[in-house]
Amino acid sequence: MNEWPLWEVFIRGQHGLAHQHAGSLHAPDAETALNNARDVYTRRNEGVSIWVVKSSDITASSPSEKGPLFEPAASKPYRHPTFYEVPDEVKHL
Amino acid sequence: MTPDEIFQDRIDRGIKIEPKDYMPEGYRKTLIRQISQHAHSEIVGQLPEGNWITRAPSLRRKAILLAKVQDEAGHGLYLYSAAETLGVSRDQMIADLHSGKAKYSSIFNYPTLTWADIGAIGWLVDGAAIINQIALCRCSYGPYARAMVRICKEESFHQRQGYEILLTLCRGTKEQKAMAQDALNRWWWPSLMMFGPHDSESPHAEQSTKWKIKIVSNDGLRQKFVDQTVPQGEYLGLTFPDPKLKWNAVRGHYDFGEIDWQEFKNVIQGNGPCNRDRLRARIEAHEQGAWVREAAMAYAKKHENKAAA
Ligand SMILES: [Fe+2]
Ligand SMILES: [Fe+2]
Numbered sequence: 001m002n003e004w005p006l007w008e009v010f011i012r013g014q015h016g017l018a019h020q021h022a023g024s025l026h027a028p029d030a031e032t033a034l035n036n037a038r039d040v041y042t043r044r045n046e047g048v049s050i051w052v053v054k055s056s057d058i059t060a061s062s063p064s065e066k067g068p069l070f071e072p073a074a075s076k077p078y079r080h081p082t083f084y085e086v087p088d089e090v091k092h093l
Numbered sequence: 094m095t096p097d098e099i100f101q102d103r104i105d106r107g108i109k110i111e112p113k114d115y116m117p118e119g120y121r122k123t124l125i126r127q128i129s130q131h132a133h134s135e136i137v138g139q140l141p142e143g144n145w146i147t148r149a150p151s152l153r154r155k156a157i158l159l160a161k162v163q164d165e166a167g168h169g170l171y172l173y174s175a176a177e178t179l180g181v182s183r184d185q186m187i188a189d190l191h192s193g194k195a196k197y198s199s200i201f202n203y204p205t206l207t208w209a210d211i212g213a214i215g216w217l218v219d220g221a222a223i224i225n226q227i228a229l230c231r232c233s234y235g236p237y238a239r240a241m242v243r244i245c246k247e248e249s250f251h252q253r254q255g256y257e258i259l260l261t262l263c264r265g266t267k268e269q270k271a272m273a274q275d276a277l278n279r280w281w282w283p284s285l286m287m288f289g290p291h292d293s294e295s296p297h298a299e300q301s302t303k304w305k306i307k308i309v310s311n312d313g314l315r316q317k318f319v320d321q322t323v324p325q326g327e328y329l330g331l332t333f334p335d336p337k338l339k340w341n342a343v344r345g346h347y348d349f350g351e352i353d354w355q356e357f358k359n360v361i362q363g364n365g366p367c368n369r370d371r372l373r374a375r376i377e378a379h380e381q382g383a384w385v386r387e388a389a390m391a392y393a394k395k396h397e398n399k400a401a402a
Contacts, residue, residue, distance in 0.1 A: 016109040018239055079159045084253035090328050092321040093253055
């Protein structure tokens with residue numbers, strides 16, 4: 001089997017926003033991927049800019065690593081402003 | 094319309110400029126200078142606070158200070174990355190910092206002598222930085238504006254933890270309160286200098302405003318900082334080291350004394366109390382880390398070859 005490679009599509013929804021993942025598609029090369037992404041993902045003015053990235057070029061964290069990767073942040077409430085007691089009379093802090 | 098006129102029109106209509114868009118060379122250069130200078134400030138800014146990590150008075154304070162300094166490293170990274178979208182390399186920016194060609198905020202050339210200085214930095218220095226950065230969230234260059242949004246979110250605890258340190262000291266013994274007062278005395282004026290020269294003295298202000306790289310004037314931001322900060326200091330029961338500081342009911346703002354601009358120039362030109370120390374520490378860290386960068390590269394190459402074989 002000789003399947004076309006898979007591409008991940010990222011769309012900038014509006015001027016000023018960052019690109020966000022929209023979905024994926026198969027295409028033989030980058031240019032075709034871009035054209036097809038335009039046809040598939042922006043038919044209703046969903047975007048002002050598109051990125052396509054070969055899926056095989058993306059390194060993703062594995063779901064089984066979720067605990068060790070993200071749980072340590074839970075024990076660090078001092079990274080949030082609500083951790084600190086500021087008297088009501090003190091404004092703009 | 095010429096490309097420059099189309100560009101200006103886009104900015105006037107509030108549409109962000111993105112890396113692949115046309116931009117005048119001056120816009121690109123000004124942004125590279127400003128963003129890299131901002132990045133350098135985040136990185137060098139870790140040094141005065143890092144000085145107290147091992148001597149924080151409790152485990153709680155130590156964890157907080159570590160988290161804050163860690164955030165500043167991240168801010169430097171976001172900003173270097175934003176500058177790289179303009180076509181300048183990371184190595185080039187770091188070389189410019191180390192050679193003295195690129196500047197960083199003059200505030201980080203002052204020493205942190207006591208624990209109260211860590212409180213004063215969070216309250217005043219991060220406070221001033223936040224006022225500047227909130228304005229920059231609206232700047233015309235997309236990657237810079239987005240980095241600012243992220244940074245502002247993270248900054249929100251920095252100022253509060255500093256204020257909390259001072260509040261604790263001010264509720265403590267006579268000596269502790271005196272320590273807080275001494276820190277305010279030393280950090281107040283350098284904090285006001287963070288907003289830069291008077292608008293009438295800053296040569297590029299007009300063009301930067303037109304390009305929406307500068308959103309609010311230096312003096313406007315400084316006034317906002319003074320207006321917000323003075324009542325906070327009064328709540329602490331501290332006195333500001335400025336006999337001219339006074340509420341002006343007619344203006345609806347605080348009046349305040351003139352900054353010692355000679356000191357400002359001196360520190361920028363490299364003659365502040367810690368300029369040499371700060372640069373030496375940065376260069377040393379970079380040089381001593383060279384073998385780590387090389388080893389990591391060699392390791393990656395080795396595995397690439399293995400995978401290809
Ligand atoms: Fe920061
Ligand atoms: Fe900060």
